[in-house]
Structure formats: C-alpha cells, structure tokens
C-alpha cells in the first residue's frame with residue numbers, strides 16, 4: 001500500500017475524464033487521474049500510482065528505474081500487483 | 091561473510107560511500123533517521139549500512155502507517171466489522187495487524203465480512219453493489235494515501251451514495267517528526283525525508299526542522315543510490331555548518347507538493363486535536379478525521395465505536411523501535427515469538443515495518459556481525 005508503482009497510461013475511459021487505463025508490469029487496470037488535473041498525463045506518459053490514484057507524473061527513465069527497484073524487492077511488489085489485479089475501479 | 095547484495099551501479103555506490111567517509115569528522119558519531127517505510131525497506135534489502143562508515147548510523151522512524159495504528163483502533167475497527175449490516179473493507183497491509191482480539195484475517199476466517207481492496211475506489215464499488223449493506227473503508231496511511239480517501243469521499247458525495255463511510259485513521263508525518271525531535275531519548279543529526287509523502291505535501295512543511303531545530307533534512311528517492319546520495323547531502327550540510335531542507339528526489343517531488351491533493355484533503359478532512367500512535371502515545375494535531383460537512387461519511391459518528399485504549403502487549407517493544415531508540419533485533423521477542431507469520435507487534439506486520447524488513451533480509455547490525463564472525 002505504501003509502494004508507489006509506475007504505470008504507463010494506455011487509454012482514457014470515454015465519458016470519465018478522471019479515469020485512465022494504465023499498464024503496470026503487464027497488468028492493465030483503470031486508475032483515477034483526478035489528482036493530476038493541473039497537468040493531466042497523455043497516452044504513453046508514465047504516472048506514479050498509489051492505491052488506485054496517480055499521484056505524480058514521472059518520465060520514462062524514472063519509471064524504468066522504479067520498476068527495476070520494485071521488481072528487486074520481490075514479495076511486496078508481487079502482493080501489490082496481485083491487489084491491483086483484483087481492482088475494478090470504475 | 092558477505093552481507094551486501096550488489097546492485098546495479100554498485101560502483102557509484104562505492105564512490106558515494108568514499109565521499110561520505112571523507113566528510114566524517116574523527117571522533118564524531120552521526121545519526122540520521124529515515125521516516126519512510128519504503129526507505130527502511132531499501133536500506134535493509136541492499137545492505138546500505140555496509141556502505142557507510144561505522145560512525146554513520148541510520149535509525150528507523152515511525153514511517154510505516156500500519157505500524158503506528160494503536161491496538162485500540164484495531165479493536166474499534168473489529169467492533170465495526172462485527173456489525174451484521176457492515177461490510178468492512180481494508181488494504182491488505184492492514185489485515186494481519188493484531189488487535190487485542192486478533193486481526194482482520196482472524197475475524198474474516200470466523201465469518202466476519204471483511205474484504206481486502208486495492209483502492210478506496212474499490213470499496214466504493216462494493217458499496218454501489220450492496221445497497222442493503224453499509225460499507226466501511228478502513229482508511230490508513232500518511233499524506234500519500236489521504237488524498238485517495240478524500241477523492242473517494244468527494245466521489246461518494248457527488249453520487250449521493252448513502253451506504254459508504256470511512257473509519258479514518260489517517261496520520262500526518264510532521265507532528266510525529268516533531269514528537270521525536272522533542273523526545274529526550276534520541277539525539278539525531280538529520281533526517282532522510284520521505285519520498286512519496288512529500289509528493290503530496292512538498293518540502294516546505296519540513297522547514298521548521300532546519301530552522302527551529304538546526305537539523306538538515308534531505309527528501310530522498312527509493313533507490314539505493316538515492317539514499318546514499320541523500321546521506322552525502324546531509325553530511326555535506328553538517329560539514330558546512332548548515333541546516334536546510336533539500337530535495338534529492340526532484341524527479342518526482344515538487345517543492346510545493348500536489349496542490350490538488352492537498353485541496354481534496356483540506357475539503358473533506360480536518361486535524362484531530364490528538365491521536366494515539368502505537369508506541370509514541372498521544373500526539374496533538376497528528377491525525378485526520380472527516381470534516382463536519384462530511385459527517386455522513388464518518389463511520390465514527392454513524393456507528394457506535396467503543397474507543398477503548400488498549401495497552402500494547404508487554405513483550406512488545408515497537409514503541410522503542412518506532413522511535414529509533416531500539417534496533418529491531420534488540421527487541422526480546424524479535425524472531426522468536428514475533429515473526430511475520432505470528433506478529434506480536436505491528437513493525438513485524440507490514441513489509442515496510444523495520445522488524446519485518448530486518449527479519450526478511452536477515453540483516454544483523456555491525457556489532458552483531460563482529461560477534462558472529464568472532465564466535
């Protein structure tokens with residue numbers, strides 16, 4: 001829950017300006033991007049996600065470094081991904 | 091005996107390590123506290139202490155939000171969950187936190203309707219799907235998760251949902267740091283500032299630490315090099331006789347934080363006069379509750395919550411660990427009665443907790459390493 005996980009924005013949800021579909025290590029889920037209204041992400045951009053909300057935009061290098069770090073910590077990240085997989089935000 | 095997991099850029103790490111060593115004044119001992127569970131995790135995972143001179147010590151602060159929830163609050167949540175009308179929803183991290191009558195997991199095994207969710211928005215969905223039930227979200231976390239709760243409440247309000255509420259246990263990091271600075275037990279030389287919390291609150295809230303307490307603060311990222319770099323920045327400030335707030339994690343943390351997130355928190359929540367932290371006791375203005383305007387989403391008002399204080403188990407020394415006074419392995423039950431499978435204290439529950447991080451990565455402190463290698 002404390003882990004910020006990087007996700008790539010892959011599409012927007014029609015009629016739901018606050019939502020976007022992201023790809024996190026191959027897991028594709030809808031998250032909320034309402035906290036980034038000052039500078040909304042575009043498709044192909046990366047965001048740092050906490051409990052279903054994008055908290056900040058990050059660049060691709062940072063996303064790659066963060067992913068490598070998360071994959072390195074193992075179990076905690078796997079649990080986070082498993083939880084994300086169960087998520088059904090709409 | 092080799093305790094270091096070599097990681098990418100180990101060369102750069104060795105270079106930083108040499109720069110840090112060069113700044114150490116002979117005879118001086120340096121103590122830096124990291125107040126973020128994610129940092130604790132990195133430090134143990136990569137054995138960063140092995141990259142530091144003996145005179146530089148890292149102590150772990152109260153940065154794991156699961157770890158600081160007092161037993162009484164867990165009991166209150168269990169009381170709420172026991173109501174047959176209620177579906178309790180919680181992050182996975184919270185499921186194993188022991189209350190005096192067991193954990194959410196234990197209650198779930200006995201048939202209580204407690205569901206693990208990834209996001210408060212998932213909890214909202216459960217509420218929509220179960221109009222005849224009252225869905226309570228066990229909200230925990232620092233300023234990193236508080237905006238999510240706030241946004242979810244705003245959404246529930248916009249939808250006019252009436253069967254959704256928050257059992258609010260959000261805590262704020264700055265008063266906890268202040269309590270540690272004011273406690274006589276510990277002399278610190280500086281802080282490794284939390285990365286993700288600062289994404290929300292920015293760097294300004296730490297200015298009093300530099301100004302009023304004369305201690306440097308460096309907000310740090312989560313990779314091993316980030317942390318070493320931050321320690322170097324702290325050492326540099328000390329050697330130049332300065333104390334300021336600096337941001338090592340500019341890649342992610344804006345100086346002013348996330349204004350939209352702060353607005354959402356401010357709209358829906360207000361500071362409690364005081365809140366009990368596990369191990370640290372009552373700290374004033376250190377936690378959030380729902381604002382009166384959102385009272386209809388406040389589980390504490392909607393349900394009757396016992397609010398009984400429960401003392402921590404006698405064997406538990408989480409308080410000392412959370413304050414950085416004790417190292418995890420110095421706790422009498424560490425690794426014996428208290429393990430991640432059967433946690434006695436909260437620091438063993440979350441992977442970000444100091445005891446769990448220590449346990450999982452099998453770290454020993456330097457003194458112990460010496461003893462072990464001698465024996």
Ligand code: SF4
Pocket residue numbers: 405406407408409411418421422423424425428429433434435436437438439445
């Ligand atoms: S070993 Fe267990 S009881 Fe002791 S401080 Fe750590 S979590 Fe608390």
